[in-house]
Amino acid sequence: MSIQLDFPAVLERWPSFLGGAVLTLELAALATVLGALLGTLAAVGRGTHSALIATACRIYVEAIRNTPLLVQIFLVYFGLASLGLKFSAFTVAVAALTINVGAYTAEIMRAGFEAIPRGQIEAAEGLALSRVQIYWHIILLPAVERVYPALTSQFVLLMLASSVCSQISAEELTAIANYIQSDTYRAFETYIIVAVLYVVLSLVMRAGFWGLGLVLFPRRRRLGTPL
Amino acid sequence: MQQNAFSSEPIVSLRDVQKSFGPLKVLDGVSFAVDRGEVLAIIGRSGSGKSTALRCIDRFEKVDGGEIVVCGHRVDRPDVNLRALRQDVGIVFQSYNLFPHLTIEQNIALAPCAVKKMATGQAKELARKVLAQVGLEEKLHAYPEQLSGGQQQRAAIARSLAMQPKVMLFDEVTSALDPELTGEVLKVIEQLAADGMTMVMVTHEMGFAKSIADRIVFMHRGKVHETGPASILTSPTTPELIQFVGTGNLKS
Numbered sequence A: 001m002s003i004q005l006d007f008p009a010v011l012e013r014w015p016s017f018l019g020g021a022v023l024t025l026e027l028a029a030l031a032t033v034l035g036a037l038l039g040t041l042a043a044v045g046r047g048t049h050s051a052l053i054a055t056a057c058r059i060y061v062e063a064i065r066n067t068p069l070l071v072q073i074f075l076v077y078f079g080l081a082s083l084g085l086k087f088s089a090f091t092v093a094v095a096a097l098t099i100n101v102g103a104y105t106a107e108i109m110r111a112g113f114e115a116i117p118r119g120q121i122e123a124a125e126g127l128a129l130s131r132v133q134i135y136w137h138i139i140l141l142p143a144v145e146r147v148y149p150a151l152t153s154q155f156v157l158l159m160l161a162s163s164v165c166s167q168i169s170a171e172e173l174t175a176i177a178n179y180i181q182s183d184t185y186r187a188f189e190t191y192i193i194v195a196v197l198y199v200v201l202s203l204v205m206r207a208g209f210w211g212l213g214l215v216l217f218p219r220r221r222r223l224g225t226p227l
Numbered sequence B: 001m002q003q004n005a006f007s008s009e010p011i012v013s014l015r016d017v018q019k020s021f022g023p024l025k026v027l028d029g030v031s032f033a034v035d036r037g038e039v040l041a042i043i044g045r046s047g048s049g050k051s052t053a054l055r056c057i058d059r060f061e062k063v064d065g066g067e068i069v070v071c072g073h074r075v076d077r078p079d080v081n082l083r084a085l086r087q088d089v090g091i092v093f094q095s096y097n098l099f100p101h102l103t104i105e106q107n108i109a110l111a112p113c114a115v116k117k118m119a120t121g122q123a124k125e126l127a128r129k130v131l132a133q134v135g136l137e138e139k140l141h142a143y144p145e146q147l148s149g150g151q152q153q154r155a156a157i158a159r160s161l162a163m164q165p166k167v168m169l170f171d172e173v174t175s176a177l178d179p180e181l182t183g184e185v186l187k188v189i190e191q192l193a194a195d196g197m198t199m200v201m202v203t204h205e206m207g208f209a210k211s212i213a214d215r216i217v218f219m220h221r222g223k224v225h226e227t228g229p230a231s232i233l234t235s236p237t238t239p240e241l242i243q244f245v246g247t248g249n250l251k252s
Helices: A007-011 A014-046 A051-065 A069-082 A089-114 A118-126 A131-168 A173-184 A187-216 A218-223 B050-057 B082-088 B104-114 B120-133 B149-161 B179-194 B206-212 B239-249
Strands: B012-021 B024-034 B039-043 B065-070 B089-092 B167-171 B198-202 B215-220 B223-228
Touching (some): A014 A089, A014 A173, A051 A089, A069 A089, A069 A131, A118 A131, A118 B089, A131 A187, A131 B104, A173 A187, A187 A218, B024 B065, B024 B223, B050 B065, B050 B215, B082 B089, B120 B149, B149 B167, B179 B198, B215 B239
Parallel strands (some): B039 B198, B089 B167, B167 B198
Antiparallel strands (some): B012 B065, B215 B223
16 A cells, blocks of 8 residues: 655645634634633632622633533534624634633633732732732732643644634634645645644744743743742 | 820720630630830730731731721721721731742832832832841842842831831741841841831740830730730749740740
8 A cells, every 4th residue: 555645736725724824823812812811800700709700700611611612613603693693704713712712711720829829918918909909910920820831731722723613614724724625635635734734833832922931920031940 | 115195096906806716716805005116025825816816907817806996997897998907007927928920129119009109210219228228138139039038038027118007017927937047037127116116026036025025915825814014024923924934935
């Protein structure tokens, strides 16, 4: 048995591949920023004294973590459509991915919040800082620093998982690959190229998070020690 | 030190304070008062309730009964303005509790900027000033983990001072330090006392309490057993204090 690979036939479509890769990156970047925000708020919400807010956040997190991403995407896609709301596939994809990664972010951030020693909060309270100021100045960054590897892995995972958005015809990398392979009948070559492109995207994201870490955690940059 | 003629009100006063953790009664009718410029030391065995009494002053513990007035704030009432109270009261903890992700300068400047809305430049100037007061001006840009325990505790005192509190609370601030480092922290507290700062300290350093405190409160099982000038340590009257100073606690 021999495999005959014909990459040139597929590679002449490289502008399409590139467009798909860029769209995947945009999708991931948007969902990462919005999901980090949503997840952090949900983590704060789970720690509030209001039972209503805490329960709502808990239901959100558990509902998302116990259902498949593809089903969530369809729910958003058809849900909005049945409400008579028309959005582009890209918008729906961003919304669904944000909701999805927000739930995982909430769990990771909650672990980060819980790792803040009680004494830190008492010291801040003793200095008359308000609840919001304590979260902003004392809790948030040290919490993020502690869970940063878990958090960034989750966001890279989200970028990879965004390939299922091909199911609602968002023109991201996997959807583009599906078109190209059905056009050229060179499925194996197409998906090898796509796999390599996903690896490149992952490396780009990891490099980005590494750089962001240098900006966010000046203490670690200077001393090189964990918190 | 004598209280000022124009203010007869004590800065801190506790009257018949009650506090339980579950079935355990930790404060059982505690009363004492601290006048302006006075240094009060609370002593007693571990578990006598002395730390809890101190924490009640800054409302880190809610009391079950009795009355606490601190700088005019009714601390025992549920509607007390916590942030106003804590601008008047500085507290220093046994475990320093500096913010590890911030430099010493940022640790000190944070509350003046965030709470008092001080301009950044002015807050940095203030940080330099209070740090010089505790002899650490060269550590302005260091992170807490780069400092020794004694230096961290002095930085924590400077952080409290930057808020210009009317009274400072010290909760066993040298208990985590070895004797050598204890000395440098006690020297800072001594200087504060000489400058006229009103202070309440829970301490195990009997020699220090004796030399610095205007008044000593001895607590045992949630009750104040003896109150008076430092001389009560050399001539105790209650059997509990006689036993306490007799068991080697009094070394200077």
